[in-house]
Amino acid sequence: MAVVGVSLTNDRHPANVIYNKNHLRYPVRVFPVNPRGGILQRETVYPHIADIPEEIDLAVIAVRAEQVPDVVEACIKANVGGAVVISGGFAETGRKDLQDRMASIAGEADFPVIGPNCLGIYAPSYVDSFFLPIERMVRPEPGNVAMVSQSGGILVDQMLRFAGEGVGLSLAVSIGNKAMIREIDLLGYLMEDPKTKVIAFYVEGFERNEGREFVLAADQCVKPVIILKSGKSPEGVRAVSSHTASLAGDYKVFSEVLSQFSVVEAKNDSELVSFCESLSCYQEPIKGRVGIITGSGGHGAMAVDSCADHGISVPVLSEMIQEEIRGKLAPSIQSIASVKNPIDLTGSAVDEDFSVVARILSETSEIDCVVMLLLPYLPGITSDLGAMLSQVFQRARKPLIAYVPHVDKYSMLIEGFELNRVPVSPSIEGAILMVEAMRRFQPC
Amino acid sequence: MLKTEIREILLPSRELGWVLEPEAKRLLGLAGLETTRFRWAHQLEEALQFAEEIGYPVVAKVVSPEALHKSDVDGVAVGIADDKTLSTVFERYSAIKGFSGVLVEEMASGTELIVGAKIDYQFGPVVLLGIGGTGVEIYQDTTLRMAPLNRQDVDYMINGLKAGQLLKGYRGSEPVNLQALGSLIMTFSALVMEIENWIESIDLNPVMCNAKRCVVADARIMVRDSFA
Numbered sequence: 001m002a003v004v005g006v007s008l009t010n011d012r013h014p015a016n017v018i019y020n021k022n023h024l025r026y027p028v029r030v031f032p033v034n035p036r037g038g039i040l041q042r043e044t045v046y047p048h049i050a051d052i053p054e055e056i057d058l059a060v061i062a063v064r065a066e067q068v069p070d071v072v073e074a075c076i077k078a079n080v081g082g083a084v085v086i087s088g089g090f091a092e093t094g095r096k097d098l099q100d101r102m103a104s105i106a107g108e109a110d111f112p113v114i115g116p117n118c119l120g121i122y123a124p125s126y127v128d129s130f131f132l133p134i135e136r137m138v139r140p141e142p143g144n145v146a147m148v149s150q151s152g153g154i155l156v157d158q159m160l161r162f163a164g165e166g167v168g169l170s171l172a173v174s175i176g177n178k179a180m181i182r183e184i185d186l187l188g189y190l191m192e193d194p195k196t197k198v199i200a201f202y203v204e205g206f207e208r209n210e211g212r213e214f215v216l217a218a219d220q221c222v223k224p225v226i227i228l229k230s231g232k233s234p235e236g237v238r239a240v241s242s243h244t245a246s247l248a249g250d251y252k253v254f255s256e257v258l259s260q261f262s263v264v265e266a267k268n269d270s271e272l273v274s275f276c277e278s279l280s281c282y283q284e285p286i287k288g289r290v291g292i293i294t295g296s297g298g299h300g301a302m303a304v305d306s307c308a309d310h311g312i313s314v315p316v317l318s319e320m321i322q323e324e325i326r327g328k329l330a331p332s333i334q335s336i337a338s339v340k341n342p343i344d345l346t347g348s349a350v351d352e353d354f355s356v357v358a359r360i361l362s363e364t365s366e367i368d369c370v371v372m373l374l375l376p377y378l379p380g381i382t383s384d385l386g387a388m389l390s391q392v393f394q395r396a397r398k399p400l401i402a403y404v405p406h407v408d409k410y411s412m413l414i415e416g417f418e419l420n421r422v423p424v425s426p427s428i429e430g431a432i433l434m435v436e437a438m439r440r441f442q443p444c
Numbered sequence: 445m446l447k448t449e450i451r452e453i454l455l456p457s458r459e460l461g462w463v464l465e466p467e468a469k470r471l472l473g474l475a476g477l478e479t480t481r482f483r484w485a486h487q488l489e490e491a492l493q494f495a496e497e498i499g500y501p502v503v504a505k506v507v508s509p510e511a512l513h514k515s516d517v518d519g520v521a522v523g524i525a526d527d528k529t530l531s532t533v534f535e536r537y538s539a540i541k542g543f544s545g546v547l548v549e550e551m552a553s554g555t556e557l558i559v560g561a562k563i564d565y566q567f568g569p570v571v572l573l574g575i576g577g578t579g580v581e582i583y584q585d586t587t588l589r590m591a592p593l594n595r596q597d598v599d600y601m602i603n604g605l606k607a608g609q610l611l612k613g614y615r616g617s618e619p620v621n622l623q624a625l626g627s628l629i630m631t632f633s634a635l636v637m638e639i640e641n642w643i644e645s646i647d648l649n650p651v652m653c654n655a656k657r658c659v660v661a662d663a664r665i666m667v668r669d670s671f672a
Binding site (some may be wrong): 209211 | 572574644647
């Protein structure tokens with residue numbers, strides 16, 4: 001990898017940040033480039049990209065906007081594989097001409113360029129073109145969710161949330177002004193990427209007819225595609241002479257067309273994280289008949305409300321199942337537990353009670369998903385319960401989703417689930433959103 | 445290939461920006477959509493003769509290139525029961541700016557729906573179904589899909605309306621002919637795909653649906669001024 005535009009005097013220059021982190025932390029060979037040459041941290045600075053003695057796969061370009069087209073041209077001549085253009089100062093500041101020039105140089109040579117005005121690529125443990133000092137970043141674990149974002153800031157924020165909720169990343173790409181590589185190109189790439197199971201996008205808008213191409217491509221994709229869209233509010237009141245044009249506003253069209261093609265729309269960033277976490281574990285579509293297991297009646301009631309908001313049903317279990325459940329509970333809670341659904345095992349329940357009910361619900365066809373609301377402060381619950389319940393899922397393969405308050409004290413319980421591929425939400429609403437994700441994703 | 449007759453209707457409408465209603469209805473007829481029976485009468489005698497032919501009551505609407513919104517110029521009269529009323533209405537319309545005749549039509553009855561299309565910037569042609577009539581923008585009860593549609597899309601659109609129950613028969617009311625509605629939407633979708641480069645949007649509002657048939661009672665086709 002070459003980093004073009006490193007400073008010999010300013011260690012905080014974006015190019016230097018990128019050079020340093022890759023040089024010190026990642027398994028890539030990285031070469032600094034600056035026309036003045038010289039030495040940077042005891043390494044040779046190459047005056048020109050063509051001077052580098054090895055073949056270059058990726059050039060990260062962080063020079064002034066006016067110089068970018070020439071640098072791209074030099075990369076093409078030097079047989080570089082592709083480029084990420086970090087530099088700003090293009091269409092976003094009125095220099096569409098400069099951006100078009102760069103794109104046409106790259107386009108003619110079929111030379112892939114990400115950006116300009118972007119952070120570029122973050123591939124966990126592999127390569128990282130983000131100009132953010134590594135010690136400041138919250139880095140998600142390697143995993144199977146890929147995220148593509150027009151906005152670098154939103155992407156970094158989402159990564160922070162992914163890390164917080166144990167969602168692993170296969171790749172994160174900030175595409176900035178998307179002069180050449182656009183959402184649809186990355187969709188095509190990620191569809192084929194064996195490391196990626198879920199593809200998430202943050203989109204501000206598409207170009208003319210680009211949305212049509214995108215949904216038609218997504219329709220061919222067997223992996224879940226999730227989109228978070230901004231700019232949902234109508235742009236003021238325009239004089240519209242037709243009812244259809246006024247009723248079918250930009251966002252209404254966007255939202256309805258996504259659902260037509262089984263693209264999952266996340267309404268906000270919380271939904272995005274919940275959907276990614278859920279679909280990274282489960283990809284079998286469900287109807288949405290949920291069995292809820294809880295140690296607190298209040299939690300059960302809140303979960304039922306949330307299900308109702310999403311049109312998810314919480315069916316009353318048959319007498320037979322209810323009897324079976326009651327018969328398997330510890331004698332101390334047999335007479336006080338409620339077993340209709342939600343199943344409230346009360347604050348006196350122990351690990352085994354949760355586990356046995358989870359097993360029964362996993363085996364009955366009356367429900368297609370189990371939501372476990374766990375209160376780790378109850379005396380009968382231990383830190384082992386997460387791993388124990390994950391085993392129940394491993395046997396029956398019926399989707400299991402847990403709610404556990406996310407504080408450090410309970411992390412072993414949480415990891416017992418997450419490390420065994422059972423998603424955990426820090427909120428009740430989030431757990432129900434995970435059910436919603438499975439219901440919405442209906443692969444053709 | 446665009447039918448020559450459809451092209452011949454759209455081409456001269458480009459300067460005006462929209463298609464006069466009688467021409468819009470003729471276009472829909474050419475595309476295989478059922479509209480209310482109508483005559484574009486330039487003389488009173490012609491109007492009276494057609495009213496007699498189809499039988500009262502009839503609807504009379506003003507035709508004028510300056511009246512895109514006919515009700516704004518009081519240019520729509522429904523339930524006209526006899527020659528005398530029709531004559532009075534005809535005379536009144538003659539004074540409306542840009543007067544180019546009167547559209548005399550049969551009265552259709554049923555549930556009022558809107559079937560529309562727009563060429564969306566990001567997604568191209570989309571088709572919309574909703575509860576129609578003059579309250580269309582108040583209820584905002586609509587569903588839409590990207591065209592061209594298949595039968596599942598059409599079923600989804602009908603079932604997705606909040607007032608979908610009304611169409612299927614609610615509390616003893618007669619259900620509308622969903623078969624006919626489905627065919628109408630499919631035919632409309634095919635038309636929209638055919639003329640997508642010519643139009644900005646189309647409102648079929650209202651489409652009158654009852655147990656027997658679904659028929660387009662009013663149509664507004666907004667034409668693109670040039671090819672981008």
